Amino acid sequence: MNARVSASVYTSHVPAIGAALDNDKTAEPHWEPLFAGYEPSKVWMRDNTPDAIVLVYNDHATAFSLDMIPTFAIGTAATYAVADEGWGPRPVPEVQGHPDLAAHIAHSVIQQDFDLTIVNRMDVDHGLTVPLSLMFGRPDSWPCPIIPVAVNVVQYPVPSGQRCLNLGKAIRNAIESYDEPLNVQVWGTGGMSHQLQGPRAGLINAEFDAAFLDQLIADPANLALKPHVDYLREAGSEGIELVMWLIARGAMADLAGGSAPTVEHRFYHVPASNTAVGHLILAESGAETP
Ligand code: DHB
Ligand code: FE
Numbered sequence: 446m447n448a449r450v451s452a453s454v455y456t457s458h459v460p461a462i463g464a465a466l467d468n469d470k471t472a473e474p475h476w477e478p479l480f481a482g483y484e485p486s487k488v489w490m491r492d493n494t495p496d497a498i499v500l501v502y503n504d505h506a507t508a509f510s511l512d513m514i515p516t517f518a519i520g521t522a523a524t525y526a527v528a529d530e531g532w533g534p535r536p537v538p539e540v541q542g543h544p545d546l547a548a549h550i551a552h553s554v555i556q557q558d559f560d561l562t563i564v565n566r567m568d569v570d571h572g573l574t575v576p577l578s579l580m581f582g583r584p585d586s587w588p589c590p591i592i593p594v595a596v597n598v599v600q601y602p603v604p605s606g607q608r609c610l611n612l613g614k615a616i617r618n619a620i621e622s623y624d625e626p627l628n629v630q631v632w633g634t635g636g637m638s639h640q641l642q643g644p645r646a647g648l649i650n651a652e653f654d655a656a657f658l659d660q661l662i663a664d665p666a667n668l669a670l671k672p673h674v675d676y677l678r679e680a681g682s683e684g685i686e687l688v689m690w691l692i693a694r695g696a697m698a699d700l701a702g703g704s705a706p707t708v709e710h711r712f713y714h715v716p717a718s719n720t721a722v723g724h725l726i727l728a729e730s731g732a733e734t735p
Contacts, residue, residue, distance in 0.1 A: 613695020
């Protein structure tokens, strides 16, 4: 039996959320409603722990600088160190990779005409570790191997929504052609509306975010046609991180002619730091729970 995609998970990755967790502030009035929104997710994850996660995120000038800017990069390493982003590395477990599945995905996706950069050594920043913390809490080790897929959404030009959706479809094909019965989740992270600098710093657009979530669930093919400038104008300069959610969405069965996923959890909260936090869990409707 081959590997299969069982679910996709979407969440913001705000660094202050990591700091709140690491410094035991989750019960404080400011943070409590945010973390309460992830309680059902942690329960769901305990019941649906995958064998591996393809975690789509963006590096924030941590592993990559302006010296080198891969549009799409896949981590093929056995381990990834937790990055020091200026305050020392977060006190979270080292990230274990899945070199064999990652190499297979790289091979398959490149043969499907995507130019992936192969990364054999990379520190992972809040873009990857904060989503893990939100979904798994504070374990001694992460419960499964992680394959990081880093997307450039920091320096223009950034990939289109359509290309991201298509990459998700290619990742699904790659997973389904892996000759081991693994339960694999694909995660899309970043967003939702936020702008961290300039005259519009602090921008939040709850109406845009709600419409994005609705369309991501029900009409991803048309959502993929949204041009960059719409994200920039409506969701702020860092709202463009949302294109990464289309990679995870593209990996779901309905975009390959299968049935629509079921919404296991949907959550939205403003604010966390400067960002509107959005979160979705979509499970394949045909997927049996392990
Ligand atoms: C914030 C949000 C981000 O997505 C990020 O990468 C850094 C900071 C924030 O809201 O503070
Ligand atoms: Fe970010």
